[in-house]
Amino acid sequence: MALRFPVVNVSQVTAPVVGAGNQFFAGARLFARGVGLCFRNPRLMLLGMIPALITGVLYLAAFVALAWNVVDLATWLTPFADDWSAAARSLTRVVAGAAVFGVGLLVGVLTFTTVTLVIGDPFYESISGRIERGCGGTPDEVETSFWTSLGRAIVDALRLIGLSVLFGVLLFIAGFIPILGQTVVPVLGAIVGGGLLALELTGSPFSRRGKLWAERRQVLRRNRTLALGFGVSVFVVFLIPLGAILFMPAAVVGAALLTRRCLGQPIPDQIVVAPKPSSA
Template sequence: MRRSPLGSAVVNVPRNITAPVTGAVGRFFSGAGLLLRGLGLCLRSPRLMLLGIVPALLSGALFVGAFATLVYFVDDLAALVTPFADDWSTTARGLVRVVAGLAFLGVGGLLGVLAFTAVTLVIGDPFYEKISERVEERYGGTPGAVEVPFWSSLRRSVVDSLRLVAISALVGIPLFAAGFIPVVGQTVVPVIGAAVGGWLLALELTGAPFSRRGLRLPDRRARLKVDRPTTLGFGVAVFVCFLIPLGAVLVMPAAVAGAALLTRRSLGQSVEEG
């Protein structure tokens, strides 16, 4: 075991445990499968599902309203950022503003998903902590667990979430600009956005199980990088589900449960029921 620059412990795990040799594509789908396993755990325990849906409903209503407002004003925003097209022909002007509108909606979706997750995790911190703990108990408990006071845990969660949302905003700027590139902006950029969003979602959702082990954001980033395809598979699956209407509300408990499994796998701990 070694210490991170921030003083928290980082567990050294043999690479063959965290990243089995199944190929990057296989590990990607294995990561997506963790979300399905989380969903299965929640469906077998309806109380877990109810614990997670209540805070998701509260923040979901807020962000649905915010995104609906963006959709309502997207034409005005598109015109605002494309004044150079005012004198173009009707067809050319309309086309460039449709592209601009899609870019706004794409970046808004990326930021909305990450901000929704951050706010929901803060609102429902006690609920999601309980879901995560119950999942880990089912698979053998939490080795090296440390006692973290509620307010300290909440403060750390808020700080980490704000940091990740800020990163997503910085990434969103070049993605918005790239959205104006014909073809690339409508094909490659959404894929990059989903990958970035998936990675950041995985970092957000694994905060509680890593924190129970006394590990901070730099520690979980380092551990999840060891098997990046699995992490991306889980995160992208969550990201896509969160883009579906009501998907974020219904999938949130499963995402928390799956994140507990992802954490265990990244640390070389059992993800099989004994």
């Protein structure tokens, strides 16, 4: 039987929630709270948008190229339909094209976050740390150098890209199943995407505590519904045009709050974003 982390019983801590539905919506509210904190602190939001904007330009070019070539890709992937009737061949290739674009979108959202976190590691580490200081600090914080932190971010990025591609291929194949491929598979894509986004975005706050990949997965698995509520909310918002750029800072803030909730650490009702510590 899986053990749960205790919730600290102090007045400043958000009250624990029970029930799968409540846990899911509690995770979504953590992201919403991150959005609110960023909009009330424009400098924090602008700081987090810089690396997301850089990645966004690169990914926009990639998606334009995918859309331009999606018909050719669908034809290349369905050679077995060459001798079918025109109606059957067209329908098969429309489904294939939709599956290609859908999987490209899924992998794009997931790898966008991964690449942005690597590019913006110093930015997002600063944002996450300021939020945690505003919540009372990080218990048992472990100091790591910039290069160690960057190296871990790159290793985690490669793992997550590999998982994204693997799930993307499986969902692409499942997309050809009649009816289920057009109804159930998109929902599964959002769930898988949400889980991976929660795993990606919590990398910095977990590393700050000296908890690396394996332990992070275990903690999030014990709080699966809460993590999915957060991750699926981020995933859906990231599907909105420019959503990933505008809301990336909020996702980083929400991930810091999610980490504290999963580890039973206090989250005040009112969070004052702590200033960046001086280098002196």
